[in-house]
Amino acid sequence: MSSRRTTAIAGSLVTAAFSAVLILSCTASADDQGPGSSQGGKAMDAAPAGVKLTTLLPSKISVDNSTQKTAITATVKNQGTKDSGKIQLLVVGFDGLTVKNVQGCSAIGKNDLPAGSNSGFACPIDNLAAGKSKSYAVDATYDLKKQGKICLPVQAGDGKKTYWQQGPVPFGTTNPSPNAPATPLLLGTDNKPVAPSGGELPKTGVGQDLLPLGAAGAALLTAGAAGLWWSTRRPARQLRG
Template sequence: MTITTGSLLTASFSAVMIFSFSAGADDPGPMSDKGGKVVDEAPGGVKLATSLPEKISVDNSSEKTAITATVENGGTKESGAIRLLVVGFDGLTVNNVEGCTKIAEADLPEGSNSGYACGIDNLAAGKSKSYAVDATFDLKKEGKICLPVQSTDGKKTFWQQGPVPFGANNPSPNAPATPLLLGTDNTPVTPGGDEAGGGGSGDGSGGEELPRTGPADQVLPLGAVGAALISAGAAGLWWTQRRPGRDGV
C-alpha cells in the first residue's frame, strides 16, 4: 500500500505540473486596449472594449506569430448579440481565428488584407471572451491589426481598437525570433539586416495611407471611405461603410 500510495502521489504531482505548464504556455501576458476608442454608444449598461497582447514574437524563418484577441463587457448589463472582427493590414496577415468565420476578400474593409468575423450570442456583464489568432508577419513591412466590436448587422461599431501597429525599432532578422511591441511602428528590414526603404503601404501601390490610432489620434485619408470618415469626425465609422461595388461584411 505504501508503494501504491507513493505511485499515486507521484502521478498526481506530475499531472499538476503538466497542467500548470500548459496553462502558463497559453498565457498571452500583459494585455492592452491601446489604440482603442468608443465609436457608437452601446446599449445602456453595456461597456464593450477589446485588448491585445503588449508583446508578441514572430518566428523569423516561418513568419508565424500567435495573437490573443479579447473582447470584454465592463458594464452592468449583458451585451446581447454582437460580433468581433479581427482584421489584418500590410505585413500582418490573419490566417485563422479559432471559432470564427473568414471574411470573403470582396467584403474586407478598405485597405485590409485579411479578416475574420466572430459572432457572440451574448456577453454577460463583467465577462470576457478570448480568441486565438494565427497570423503571419512580414518583417520587411509595417503591420497592423484592428478589432472592431459591432452590432450583428454591422450598422453600429460600439468599440474599435486600431488599426494599431505591432513593431520593433531594432529588428534582429538573423535571430530565431523577433519580439514586437503593441503600438510601435515596425522598422522594416531586409533579410540581410539592412533597413528597407520607405516601408510603403504593404500592398505594392505605395499610394494609400491608412488610418492610425494612438496618442496623436491621427486619422489619414483612405480614398472615398477615408473622406467619409473625416467628415463624420469619428474614427471607426468606415467599418460600417460598403466598398464600391461590394457588399458589406
C-alpha cells in the first residue's frame, strides 16, 4: 500500500473519530436536563375551544457551586387541535432561584412582579399551532442556602386569563454537595439548604397550591397564609416593563 493511500485512510479514520466525538458530546449536552415534566401544573381558566396549553420543565438541573449559575429550558405546548392565537408564557422565580434572562423575552417590571417573587420575564407568542411547542433558554442563579421555586403561567395575549400554570414548583436536593463543582437539583424536590454551622436553615418559599381566581381570570398561588396575586389591572404589554 502506498504511503499516500495510507495517509488518506488514516486521515479518514481521524475525521470519523472526531465526528463521533462531536455527536456524542452534543447528545450528552442535550440530555443533561433529562426529560421534560409538567409536574406541579394545573389548568386554570378555560382556553379557547380546541386549544390545550401545557408547559414542561426539566426533571433535573445543575447549579455551579462557585458561580451559583444554572440553565433551565422552559417549554410551552399546544396539545389541542386548533391554533392558540396570541398567548404569553411567563417565567417567574422565587426565593433562592432568580431568573436572570430568558432568550427572546422581556423582563417584567419590579412593580409588576407577583408578591413573593424576585424576578420574571414575559414571552409573547403570536400563535402556537396545534401540536406544536416552543422552548426558551432560561439563565438563572440558585442560592443553595435557600429553597428555590419557579413558576410558568401561560396567559392570553392581553394577560386577562391564565390558561395553565406550572408551579411555583421547587427544584432542590436532600443531599447538598457544597464541596463538589456542581450540585444536581431535582424538579419537585424541596431543597435542603446548606447551613455553615451544619444545622438546617429555616424553610422558606411559596407553596405549590394552585387556585383559579375565577371571573378575573388571573392566577392565585397560595401557601398557607401567604398568597400570590397576579394583577390583571395592567395589560400584558405593561407587565413586560
